[in-house]
Each structure stands twice: as structure tokens, then as C-alpha cells.
Amino acid sequence: MSIRHYYNDAYTTEFEATIIERLTNNDAPAVVLDGSYFYPASGGQPHDTGTIDGVNVIEVFVRESDQAVVHVLDGEVLADKVAAQIDWSRRLDHMQQHTGQHILSAAFAEIADALTIGFHLGTDACTIDLAIGRLDGGQIAGAAALANKVVWDNRPITSKFIPKSDISNYPLRKVPDIPGDELRLVIIEDFDYNACGGTHVRGSAEVGLIKINKVERVRGQVRVEFRCGQRALLDYAKKETIINQLASDLTCAMEDLPHNINGLRQELKLANKQLKKQGNLLLQMEAERLVEGAQQMATGGNLVVQVYDRRDANELRQLANTVARFGECVVILGAAGNPATVALARARSLEGDMNTLLQQILAQVDGTGGGSATFASGGGFKATVAELENLFSAVAL
Numbered sequence: 001m002s003i004r005h006y007y008n009d010a011y012t013t014e015f016e017a018t019i020i021e022r023l024t025n026n027d028a029p030a031v032v033l034d035g036s037y038f039y040p041a042s043g044g045q046p047h048d049t050g051t052i053d054g055v056n057v058i059e060v061f062v063r064e065s066d067q068a069v070v071h072v073l074d075g076e077v078l079a080d081k082v083a084a085q086i087d088w089s090r091r092l093d094h095m096q097q098h099t100g101q102h103i104l105s106a107a108f109a110e111i112a113d114a115l116t117i118g119f120h121l122g123t124d125a126c127t128i129d130l131a132i133g134r135l136d137g138g139q140i141a142g143a144a145a146l147a148n149k150v151v152w153d154n155r156p157i158t159s160k161f162i163p164k165s166d167i168s169n170y171p172l173r174k175v176p177d178i179p180g181d182e183l184r185l186v187i188i189e190d191f192d193y194n195a196c197g198g199t200h201v202r203g204s205a206e207v208g209l210i211k212i213n214k215v216e217r218v219r220g221q222v223r224v225e226f227r228c229g230q231r232a233l234l235d236y237a238k239k240e241t242i243i244n245q246l247a248s249d250l251t252c253a254m255e256d257l258p259h260n261i262n263g264l265r266q267e268l269k270l271a272n273k274q275l276k277k278q279g280n281l282l283l284q285m286e287a288e289r290l291v292e293g294a295q296q297m298a299t300g301g302n303l304v305v306q307v308y309d310r311r312d313a314n315e316l317r318q319l320a321n322t323v324a325r326f327g328e329c330v331v332i333l334g335a336a337g338n339p340a341t342v343a344l345a346r347a348r349s350l351e352g353d354m355n356t357l358l359q360q361i362l363a364q365v366d367g368t369g370g371g372s373a374t375f376a377s378g379g380g381f382k383a384t385v386a387e388l389e390n391l392f393s394a395v396a397l
């Protein structure tokens with residue numbers, strides 16, 4: 001039977017133990033100790049890491065059949081009596097997030113009558129899922145304020161095992177469905193009772209800070225993303241770096257950033273509108289020049305054939321349409337490149353099927369595309385200017 005010392009003491013990081021079983025887990029060596037402070041992954045809290053006799057502990061889990069704590073290693077440990085060490089920074093981080101979760105869940109229950117039905121302690125952020133359809137800004141701010149007040153009160157946090165038959169004596173919001181005759185209660189003085197097997201800080205002030213970062217609706221419930229302690233501090237530092245950089249780039253105070261960025265967006269919108277107008281004018285002028293150089297077709301109407309070296313496909317199509325409309329033309333335009341683009345258009349007053357023409361061209365190069373009798377475009381093949389000119393000259397008009 002391996003004793004789980006972390007239930008009573010979440011702060012010991014160095015201990016000695018005896019290996020009582022050796023096994024393999026997915027081809028990796030693993031051991032069971034007579035007693036362990038290593039926390040096995042459970043209840044939403046990830047497992048501890050550390051070393052046993054200098055060998056890295058890469059995973060810790062509870063074996064279903066007998067509840068033994070299994071330590072998976074990245075190498076063999078030869079001795080039976082071993083010295084173990086737990087990675088304290090990882091453990092403290094988990095304790096801060098986990099305890100913070102208890103406090104935040106209790107705060108949402110008190111402020112919004114919203115019960116926590118899910119908890120995830122991720123490598124970056126933590127989330128709780130609340131059994132409520134929506135939360136308003138006041139409830140979110142109220143829960144955050146209450147949670148942080150409880151942190152700053154530095155309330156003692158203790159744990160104890162009680163017989164399941166005594167549950168009715170405690171104000172538990174939720175009774176977990178777990179095997180055994182006992183429950184472990186985690187008690188935040190004058191604030192919260194929770195049945196939990198995790199590791200927690202001994203005074204609420206050690207959580208440092210509880211910061212709600214995002215609230216969103218997920219499958220009809222509310223998901224609250226938050227960070228506690230050092231994670232909240234690192235997140236603050238990261239955001240401060242970004243904001244300071246933005247304020248420096250825009251040479252303004254942090255408070256003026258939203259206004260200034262909005263101003264920039266409006267300017268950009270206006271500039272884009274202006275650019276589009278100018279672009280259309282240029283295209284019109286270009287179309288006029290192409291029409292001037294058009295050849296007379298035997299069937300009547302004008303023919304414009306032009307090949308460019310790399311040109312935006314949308315622009316090419318727009319140019320073809322403009323020339324066709326403006327000059328009573330049949331227009332065949334190409335842009336060389338990989339892929340190349342071909343655009344064909346004709347004035348409505350003229351005859352001829354542009355899609356048929358396009359298919360004639362594409363058939364020679366294994367390209368793709370389509371369109372109507374008056375406009376068609378395609379591409380999907382590689383061609384130089386000279387190759388496109390050759391292709392076009394072979395088309396039967």
C-alpha cells in the first residue's frame with residue numbers, strides 16, 4: 001500500500017522512500033513507492049514532475065485496480081531505498097491555479113448562483129465551466145472582486161477526511177461520486193467547503209491574484225478563463241510589453257490606444273477607398289490605350305490580345321471586362337507566371353463564345369477554368385510571356 005503524503009503535506013519536496021514494486025508503463029520503467037509526495041494526475045490537476053534517485057519522473061498516475069501511485073521514469077533506478085525530489089515551481093503553480101479555482105468557483109456560486117461543472121488546468125490558462133446560460137458584466141466583476149478579497153484575507157486552507165455518512169453536516173455544493181467510505185474536504189475558512197483530492201496552498205494569500213481573462217458561451221454554458229499567481233503576473237507582463245510597444249509605435253499614452261487605433265482604421269478605410277478609385281481610373285486609361293491598338297476582325301468588331309509578365313488575376317479579369325465594354329472588343333489577356341492567368345471577354349454586341357475559346361487554350365496546357373459566352377477566365381498552369389503569346393496565336397477566332 002503506497003501512502004499519499006501529499007494529502008496532509010503539500011509543501012515537502014524532498015523525501016526518502018522504498019520502492020515496493022517495479023513495472024513498465026508503455027515500455028518506460030516505473031516504480032511504486034511505500035509512500036509518495038508526488039501528485040498523480042487527477043481531478044483536473046496535472047501530475048508532478050521531479051526525480052527519483054536522480055532519474056526524471058515523467059508521469060505520475062493512480063493505478064485503477066489498487067489505487068497505487070505509479071511513477072513513470074525516463075531511466076532505471078537500481079536502488080531500493082531512494083531519495084526523491086519534486087519540481088517545486090511546477091507544483092506551486094498547480095497549487096495556485098487549483099486553489100484559485102476553488103475560490104473563483106465559490107465566488108461565482110455566491111454571486112451568480114452558478115455551479116462549476118468542469119475544470120481544466122492547462123499549461124497556459126485555466127478554465128471553469130459554469131452551469132448557467134449567461135453572466136452579465138456586473139456578476140463577472142462581482143465574482144472577481146469577491147475572489148480576490150478572499151485571497152487578500154489570507155484565510156487558512158485546511159483539509160480533512162470525513163466519513164461519507166457525515167456529509168450532511170457540511171455545506172457542500174456538490175458531492176462527488178467516488179469510491180470508498182471517506183471523503184477529503186478542503187476548507188477555506190468561513191468561505192468554502194469542497195470535496196477534493198488535490199494539492200492546495202495553506203493560506204489563500206499564496207494564490208497571489210485571481211484574474212479572469214475571458215468569459216464565453218460554450219454549448220449553452222459559460223466558460224471562464226482565468227490565471228492565478230505567477231501565471232497572472234507573467235500574463236500581465238506579456239500584455240504590458242505588447243501595450244508599451246503599441247503605445248511607443250503610435251507615440252501615444254496607453255489610454256489613447258483604442259481611440260488612435262480606431263482613427264488609423266478609419267484612415268486606412270478611406271485610403272483603400274481612394275486607392276480603389278485611382279486604380280479604376282488607371283485601369284480605364286489602360287483599357288483606352290489597349291483599344292487604340294486593337295485590330296479589326298474579319299467578322300467585325302475589334303480584337304485586343306495582350307500578355308503581361310505576372311499580374312494580379314483579379315486585376316487582369318477586371319481589365320478584360322473594361323476593355324470589352326469600352327471598346328466593343330473581343331479581349332484575350334494573359335499574365336505569365338506560375339500559375340499563369342488567362343482572361344477572355346467580349347462586348348455583348350459581338351458574337352463568339354469566350355468559354356469555348358478558353359477551353360481551346362486550356363486544352364493545350366492542362367489548365368483549369370470556365371465562364372460564360374461573354375466572359376471566361378482560367379489558369380492553374382505555368383507559362384512564360386512567349387508561351388502565352390504562342391498559345392493565343394493558335395486560337396481560332
Ligand SMILES: [Zn+2]
Nearest residue numbers: 098186196198
Ligand atoms: Zn482542490
